[in-house]
Amino acid sequence: MSKKLGSQTITLAKPVNILSAASTVGPKEGEGPLAKxxxxxxxxxxxxxxxxxxxxxxxxxxTFTMAVSKSNLDLTTIDxxxxxxxxxxxxxxxxxxxxxxxPFYGLFGACxxxxxxxxxGSMLIDGGFANYILAGASSHFCAAEKQFRFPLELGTQRPxxxxxxxxxxGSVVLSxxxxxxxxKQITTGKIVDMGIKDPNNMGxxxxxxxxxxxxxxxxxxxxxxxxxDLIITGDLGYVGKELVVRLxxxxxxxLETNYTDCGIEIFDKNTQDTxxxxxxxxxxxxxxxxYYYPKLKxxxxxxxxxxxxxxxxxxxxxxxxxxxxxxxxAVVIESFF
Amino acid sequence: MSKKLGSQTITLAKPVNILSAASTVGPKEGEGPLAKxxxxxxxxxxxxxxxxxxxxxxxxxxTFTMAVSKSNLDLTTIDxxxxxxxxxxxxxxxxxxxxxxxPFYGLFGACxxxxxxxxxGSMLIDGGFANYILAGASSHFCAAEKQFRFPLELGTQRPxxxxxxxxxxGSVVLSxxxxxxxxKQITTGKIVDMGIKDPNNMGxxxxxxxxxxxxxxxxxxxxxxxxxDLIITGDLGYVGKELVVRLxxxxxxxLETNYTDCGIEIFDKNTQDTxxxxxxxxxxxxxxxxYYYPKLKxxxxxxxxxxxxxxxxxxxxxxxxxxxxxxxxAVVIESFF
Numbered sequence: 013m014s015k016k017l018g019s020q021t022i023t024l025a026k027p028v029n030i031l032s033a034a035s036t037v038g039p040k041e042g043e044g045p046l047a048k049x050x051x052x053x054x055x056x057x058x059x060x061x062x063x064x065x066x067x068x069x070x071x072x073x074x075t076f077t078m079a080v081s082k083s084n085l086d087l088t089t090i091d092x093x094x095x096x097x098x099x100x101x102x103x104x105x106x107x108x109x110x111x112x113x114x115p116f117y118g119l120f121g122a123c124x125x126x127x128x129x130x131x132x133g134s135m136l137i138d139g140g141f142a143n144y145i146l147a148g149a150s151s152h153f154c155a156a157e158k159q160f161r162f163p164l165e166l167g168t169q170r171p172x173x174x175x176x177x178x179x180x181x182g183s184v185v186l187s188x189x190x191x192x193x194x195x196k197q198i199t200t201g202k203i204v205d206m207g208i209k210d211p212n213n214m215g216x217x218x219x220x221x222x223x224x225x226x227x228x229x230x231x232x233x234x235x236x237x238x239x240x241d242l243i244i245t246g247d248l249g250y251v252g253k254e255l256v257v258r259l260x261x262x263x264x265x266x267l268e269t270n271y272t273d274c275g276i277e278i279f280d281k282n283t284q285d286t287x288x289x290x291x292x293x294x295x296x297x298x299x300x301x302x303y304y305y306p307k308l309k310x311x312x313x314x315x316x317x318x319x320x321x322x323x324x325x326x327x328x329x330x331x332x333x334x335x336x337x338x339x340x341x342a343v344v345i346e347s348f349f
Numbered sequence: 350m351s352k353k354l355g356s357q358t359i360t361l362a363k364p365v366n367i368l369s370a371a372s373t374v375g376p377k378e379g380e381g382p383l384a385k386x387x388x389x390x391x392x393x394x395x396x397x398x399x400x401x402x403x404x405x406x407x408x409x410x411x412t413f414t415m416a417v418s419k420s421n422l423d424l425t426t427i428d429x430x431x432x433x434x435x436x437x438x439x440x441x442x443x444x445x446x447x448x449x450x451x452p453f454y455g456l457f458g459a460c461x462x463x464x465x466x467x468x469x470g471s472m473l474i475d476g477g478f479a480n481y482i483l484a485g486a487s488s489h490f491c492a493a494e495k496q497f498r499f500p501l502e503l504g505t506q507r508p509x510x511x512x513x514x515x516x517x518x519g520s521v522v523l524s525x526x527x528x529x530x531x532x533k534q535i536t537t538g539k540i541v542d543m544g545i546k547d548p549n550n551m552g553x554x555x556x557x558x559x560x561x562x563x564x565x566x567x568x569x570x571x572x573x574x575x576x577x578d579l580i581i582t583g584d585l586g587y588v589g590k591e592l593v594v595r596l597x598x599x600x601x602x603x604l605e606t607n608y609t610d611c612g613i614e615i616f617d618k619n620t621q622d623t624x625x626x627x628x629x630x631x632x633x634x635x636x637x638x639x640y641y642y643p644k645l646k647x648x649x650x651x652x653x654x655x656x657x658x659x660x661x662x663x664x665x666x667x668x669x670x671x672x673x674x675x676x677x678x679a680v681v682i683e684s685f686f
Contacts, residue, residue, distance in 0.1 A: 013477050016428075020452050022478055063669050091353075092537060100437040101663035102457045106540060110661075110674040115357050115537035117465055118457040118661075118676075120439045128454055132469065139476020140350050141359055159665075200429060200452035203443060324447075324455075326438035328496075332400050337447040339455075 014138055018232030020199050020225075027194030027349055028134040030308075031144075031185040032082035033301035036075045038153065038179025041290075041298065044279045049302040050180070051078060057154060057179060064155035065103055071181045072097070072108030072150045079146060079183035079301075090114045090185075091142035094129040097150045097293050098122060098177075099159060104150055114146070122322030123218075123247050124201065125149035126182060126297040127341030130318075131198040133186045134343075148183035149320075151292030160211065160327055173213040175249045175275060176286035182297030184305075193308035197344035199229040203324065205337040211323075211330045215252025215275075215288055218321040221338035222248060223259045225319060229342050230265065237265050241313045242272065244304065245340070246296030246320035249275040249289030274299035296320040314347045351475055355569030357536050357562070364531030364686055365471040367645075368481075368522040369419035370638035373412045375490065375516025378627075378635065381616045386639040387517070388415060394491060394516060402440055405489035408518045409434070409445030413483055416520035416638075420481075427451050427522075428479035431466040434487045434630050435459060435514075436496060441487055451483070459659030460555075460584045461538065462486035463519060463634040464678030467655075468535040470523045471680075485520035486657075488629030497548065497664055510550040512586045512612060513623035519634030521642070530645035534681035536566040540661065542674040548667045552589025552612075552625055555658040558675035559585060560596045562656060566679050567602065574602050578650045579609065581641065582677070583633030583657035586612040586626030611636035633657040651684045 015023045035050045042053030052074070059067040072095070080087055093112070096119035097104045109116060121128040129147030136142045154164055156177040162168040186195070204224045208217040222245050230236060237243060237260075248256060253273045260267045274296045275289035290299075300318060307313040325336040352360045372387045379390030389411070396404040409432070417424055430449070433456035434441045446453060458465040466484030473479045491501055493514040499505040523532070541561045545554040559582050567573060574580060574597075585593060590610045597604045611633045612626035627636075637655060644650040662673040 016478070025477075065665055065669065066671075096457060098438075099663065100665060101435075101459065101661065103661070103663045103666045106661040106674050106676075107666065107671065110540040110542050113539055115539055116676060117469060117537065120433060120455040120457040122438065132454060132473075135473055135476055135478050139472055139478065140362075141353070141472050141476065200454065202450055202452055203447040205447050324438065324440070324443040326436065326440045328402055328437060329440045329444065332402065334403075334444065337443050339443075339453060 020228040021232035022198045024134055024138045024196055026138060026188060027196045028137050029187050029190035030193050031187045031190045032079050033184045033305035034075050034079035034082055035182045035298040035302035036071045036180055037298050041178060041180055041278060044284060046278055046303050050298060064152050065099060068104035068150055068152035068155055069108035072104055075181040075183045076109060076146055076148055079185050083185045085144060087112055087114060090144050090146050092117060093146045094119055094133050095148040096120050096125040098156055121339060121341060122324050123291060123293050124320040124322030124339050124341045125293045127320035127343055130195060130343045131341055134195045134198060137186055137188060143187060145186045146183060147186060148181055149293035149297040150181035151177050151294035153177045153179045156292060170287055171212045172287050173251050175214055175288045175291035177292035178278060178290045178295040178298060180294035180298040182301035184301060193345050193347050194349060195343055195345055199225055199342040201225045201339040201341045203337045203339050205335050207335045209335050211325060214291055214323045215249045216255060217323050217336035218248055218338040219252040219255035222256050222319055222321050222340040225340040225342045227263055237267055240270060240315045240317045242270055243317045245273045247275040247291035248273045248321055251288045308345060308347045311347045316345050318343045318345055357565040358569035359535045361471055361475045361533055363475060363525060364533045365474050366524050366527035367530050368524045368527045369416050370521045370642035371412050371416035371419055372519045372635040372639035373408045373517055374635050378515060378517055378615060381621060383615055383640050387635060401489050401492035402436060405441035405487055405492055406445035409441055409487045412518040412520045413485055416483060416522050420522045422481060424449055424451060427481050427483050429454060430483045431456055431470050432485040433457050433462040435493055458676060458678060459661050460628060460630050461657040461659030461676050461678045462630045464657035464680055467532060467680045468678055471532045471535060474523055474525060480524060482523040483520060484523060485518055486630035486634040487518035488514050488631035490514045490516045493629055507624055508549045509624050510588050512551055512625045512628035514629035515615060515627045515632040515635060517631035517635040519638035521638060530682050530684050531686060532680055533683055536562055536679040538562045538676040538678050540674045540676050542672050544672045546672050551628055551660045552586045553592060554660050554673035555585055555675040556589040556592035559593050559656055559658050559677040562677040562679050564600055574604055577607060577652050577654045579607050580654045582610045584612040584628035585610045585658055588625045645682060645684045648684045653682050655680045655682055
């Protein structure tokens with residue numbers, strides 16, 4: 013039986029195996045420092061489709077299919093897909109998977125979606141409801157900018173705190189079978205709203221949520237940050253990461269040696285002009301699937317705390333002068349059983 | 350241990366109790382045939398707020414809180430909230446619950462969300478991950494019209510196939526404790542897309558998904574429709590219901606005596622001018638919580654198959670001339686253990 017620790021953390025009765033991970037990214041991510049780690053780097057940001065939204069749907073479909081192939085499984089063996097994205101009514105997910113013929117639960121956790129899917133997926137497997145689950149998340153720079161900020165054609169200037177939405181999708185297959193890496197614990201996030209209202213400063217809006225989930229995790233489990241080889245948030249970028257380190261220090265936790273953020277890893281600060289770093293559902297999903305999953309598989313990393321972070325606002329809430337609530341979903345992944 | 354039947358159905362190891370149900374609706378629903386069954390009928394569609402979106406958030410917060418009070422529980426005892434809505438980036442849910450301080454997983458299943466939340470919630474309880482879960486879904490006529498169709502101020506004529514988005518929220522508390530009614534089985538939907546492109550004919554778009562999930566349910570379980578006192582779809586309205594009856598008949602299932610749809614029950618066809626009936630996440634959520642839950646509690650109904658239905662399009666996909674994929678999530682609820 014799984015065990016509830018404290019108020020937000022679950023220790024799975026039996027660690028859930030991440031059988032495979034697949035990633036597809038766009039051209040800009042393919043010019044970044046992690047380029048060689050992704051399975052597919054698109055040369056065409058439209059992926060051969062007629063719109064950015066359909067491009068994201070195609071990337072989602074292809075990456076889910078690739079993850080299943082890498083596990084030497086067939087799509088018909090997958091019990092559930094758990095996934096989502098940033099677009100209104102999650103259309104890149106639903107249009108992407110609509111022909112895959114797999115039972116589906118749609119998720120919305122903004123950029124925390126990969127953590128949400130891995131968490132719920134692990135629980136459904138640990139609870140005996142499924143043998144194989146596909147979890148994933150996607151985003152697309154052009155579709156997201158158009159929807160959340162300004163038409164790209166305007167060439168609007170971006171402030172230094174703004175981040176760059178990653179184009180890409182990351183998918184994992186979860187199962188009780190396999191030889192790791194393993195999902196062992198889950199700390200579910202609560203919504204945190206510190207009153208930040210600037211949609212061009214998502215890092216500052218999301219950092220307190222990441223801190224809230226991390227502190228809950230350490231309190232629930234009795235661990236300290238140095239238990240982990242690496243603590244990896246989703247898409248806080250430079251601004252958010254610095255805030256996390258400072259807020260955690262104020263709470264008595266030292267993150268200075270083993271903490272990073274996918275939004276910092278995926279782009280080169282000096283040459284790629286992304287300002288605060290990468291963001292979007294695809295940021296943590298592709299960076300985990302392409303870069304960190306193989307390091308866990310090869311045991312270069314043995315213990316990570318993976319914390320995708322999501323900003324839960326919409327253009328409507330911003331226009332109505334509302335703040336930006338945020339959430340962070342933490343997953344403990346280890347290379348050994 | 351729970352048991353997987355066929356490819357889409359789970360029989361829970363131990364039936365999950367619906368400890369309480371709460372509902373809030375808007376003024377129009379308060380003039381309909383179910384008015385007296387809802388806990389709260391708003392006289393002000395803004396619920397005292399400054400925008401329709403904030404009104405929906407307030408309704409969500411108040412109804413979740415009411416469901417917890419009805420169970421004689423405290424908000425701090427709730428392990429997870431599983432919920433969602435129709436607005437872009439689910440802002441009525443996230444702004445509604447952000448101060449409740451409860452671990453949260455956001456769902457997007459369009460108008461099938463109540464079924465999705467009850468399904469995932471039951472599995473998390475049956476799997477031993479939670480003692481108490483809040484599941485709910487909301488919609489707001491004005492916020493939905495503005496977002497999906499036209500500004501209300503335009504006074505646009507509505508075609509006869511169009512449905513009327515319900516203003517309201519329905520919430521349930523799920524637990525292993527209690528004396529029923531009980532969730533016993535779950536049939537998870539697959540996305541079905543029959544090529545319908547008219548966003549003013551959601552009933553036709555969603556009917557094939559309802560049929561797909563129903564047929565999967567009957568095949569997986571070996572039951573026939575006459576096993577149930579009532580089969581209740583979410584928001585197909587008159588157009589969709591007729592299609593479901595016809596399509597089911599073509600597949601050898603007779604639904605003529607014990608099948609209805611929440612979109613038909615919630616408004617009066619002759620006096621309320623809603624055309625095809627009610628729709629929206631709140632349609633099935635409020636009708637179940639206000640009207641059917643007490644009938645199960647009193648054993649006036651003993652066995653129902655509840656199937657919230659969702660249309661998975663967005664205004665962007667419609668403008669890009671895409672079809673409307675749909676999904677239906679089925680839950681078996683019985684008055685006895």
